[in-house]
Structures are given as C-alpha cells and as structure tokens.
Amino acid sequence: MTDDQQRLGVSNDLKPHAYDPETNPELFDGVPARRVIAFLIDLIILAIPLVVLALFFFAVGIVTLGFGFVLFGLMPAIAVVWALFYYGATLGGPRSATLGMRTMDIEMRTWYGSPAYFVLGAVHAIVFWVTVSVLTPLILLVCFFNARGRLLHDFLVGTVVINNPARAGALRPTR
Template sequence: MADSGFNNANSDNSAEFRPHAFDPWMQPELFRGVLTRRFFAFLIDLLVLSVPVIFGVIFIAMFGVVTLGLGWALFWLVSPASLIWAIVYYGASLGGPHSATVGMRIMDLEMRTWYGEPSYFVLGAMHAILFWISMSIFTPLILLLGLFNGRRRLLHDMLLGTVVINNSALGAVAQPYRT
C-alpha cells in the first residue's frame, strides 16, 4: 500500500505542533495585572489615534472657512482616513521591534504569538480589526472573557493566536524554546 503522506511526520509540508510558550501556572508574573494595564494602554492609544484626527478636522473646518464652504466637502474623508490611520498605527506599532503600541509600551506590555514569536504588521492590523468587530457585535461584555482564562486573553487574542504579557517579567523568566 502506498503512503499518501498525510501521516508522514518527516514530510516538509506537514504542520508542526508548537506548544504554548507562556504558561500561566509556571510563569504567573507574565500575566499579573495584564487586563488592567491593557485597559489603560487602550485609553492611551485612543488618545494617540484621536489627536491627528482632531487636527485633521480642525484643518478641514478652517480650510472650509477660507474657501467659503467648498473645503467642507472634505469632511467625508474623515471616517475612511481615521480607519486607515488606526489600522496602520496598530499594524506598524504591533509589528514593530517592540511588538507593542505606544500605550502598551507605557504600560510595559508586549504582544506575542502563542508560540512566543514577536508580532508582525498583518497580525497587528488584524488584531485591531478583530477587536473593533468583536466589541461592536458582542458589546464590551466580551472583555469579561479575559477574567476566566489563565493567560488573560480576550476573544480577538484567541482567534488570532496572540497573548499579551508583561514585558518586564519576560526577561526574568526563561525565553520560549526556539527551533
């Protein structure tokens, strides 16, 4: 009987199982206070996101006054530009060298994949998109999910396979296994 390759553990195209890099029972310091600090990091990031949008709205308003109302036609750009700005901000900051947004860096948090690798741009952008979708569909009560799991992961973290950890505690614990 010919081997179909489905159960071949040595084949190059087979998926590897990677265990979770961060264990909440063995390394509780990585997850201590994460939900509270995530909340304040979110508020800081909202401030960072809103400042350029507010300046853009003020510019359009003043431009409208100077052009006798013609510039106010640019107000339709505020919503799409805000959305693009938020996706680029989260993608670039979470996919950057710190794997954290400005608020997360201030609160000493870092986002990693479940197997311990740093985040990347697409993962950071999808993290923001799934957060806003889950918040708009399931209301903020979905945030209670983080209270009932050891890694303090929220719904969008579970869907994307990410975990947010204390950055300062990461240096104190052993680094995850790298292949």
C-alpha cells in the same frame, strides 16, 4: 511527517503554548488592567492627529466659503486607515507593542511565542473593533475565565498579551 512535508519544511504538528501561566505567572500578573490603560493611551494617540486634521478641514471650509467642508466626508476613511497603520506598525515593530502598551510594560506575542508582525497587528485591531461592536464590550470579560487573560479577539487571531521581559523580571519571585 511525509517525505514531501519534510522536503518542503511543512509540518502539521501543533506547537505548544509558549507561555504557561503556571510556571511563569509573572508574565500575566496585572495584564488585563494594564491593557485597559494602554488602550486609553492609544485612543488619545490616535485621536490627536484626527482632531488636528479636522481643524485643518474646518479652516479649509472657511477659506473656501463652505466648499472645503466636503473634506469632512473623508474623515471616517482617514480614521480607519490611520488606526490600521498605527496598530500594524506598532504591534508589528520590534517591541510588538503600541505606544500605550510600551508605557504599561506589556507586549503582544503569538500564542506560540513569536513577535507580532504588521498584518497581525492590523487584523488584531480589526477583529477587536468588530467583536466589541457586534458583541458589546461585555466580551472583554472573557479574560477572567482563562489563565492567560486572553480576550476574545486574542483567541480569534492567535495572540497573547504578556508583561515585557523587564516587568516580568521585576515580578519574578526569587527562588
């Protein structure tokens, strides 16, 4: 490390992975299946306010004799903003997990062990939807070919999904 790097607190040293599946297998036990269920729960949570808003837009369309139906054109943009806010706020929150992930006792961390933050949560969601849209859902099979169960979008944004400490503690073998 150069003197300038030390003075600025900058390092180009690579950090090791914080979570080792060989020494802590309980962190990764059952995570892929739990992620699928958590995703479905989150999809329902995301859909409920959008359905209510669509019903409101429909009522406005009826009351305004059809003029309010133009509001339906805003639904795609509203859905994207709502999803980005939801994923950013929940993954960037103190538990680093969406409501579905909390239900399934899993959380997201950076590959070097730090909790997630708002922008990382939003970018994680964007990269997930783009990769699934472009490369088909078959990219989800990536989790079966690495010990940490990471998906393609996890590799791209530098995250890992693990069991939360309570669940990992319950799965930890007694020594």
